[in-house]
Amino acid sequence: MDKKTIILIKGYMEKARNKLSVAEKLLDGKAYDDAVSRAYYAAFHAAQAMLLIEGLSANTHHGVVTLFGLHFVKTGKIDKKFGRYLANLKDDRENGDYEIFSTIDEEVAQKAVKEAGEFVAEINKFITQLILASPAEKKPQA
Secondary structure (H helix, E strand, C coil): CHHHHHHHHHHHHHHHHHHHHHHHHHHHHHHHHHHHHHHHHHHHHHHHHHHCCCCCCCCHHHHHHHHHHHHHCCCCCCCCHHHHHHHHHEEEEHHHHHHHCCHHHHHHHHHHHHHHHHHHHHHHHHHHHHHHHCCCCCCCCC
16 A cells, blocks of 8 residues: 555544544534534545545445445455444434434434444554555664
8 A cells, every 4th residue: 555545544534533523522512413414424534544445435425335335344344333334324414414304313313423433443443454564654674
């Protein structure tokens, strides 16, 4: 993996962690629709980082979910529950963002933030192991 790709992956993961932090604060503030939205974007950015590993990107949210499922869940590289988390977070985010009478309540928001946290942690673990093994990240021996 080249240095440019590693920098992009790290950038996506930093963005994912930032969105997750904001989601937690919004949950504490009882802004449930917005907490779910930020939780989804945490997972979305982490999923984009994963796609870069395979040299992939998507132009739509649906594309990110689909490619993540095809290249990481169906291949067994990532547990299938994380594919469900990403898809459910996307659906809940759309409900909260676009529906006039959202069905997002405290319980849904708590679950979304929890699942996004697990998703980001799992992706971070996967990526960290991969990047540490990458020749672009290895320092020359003195």
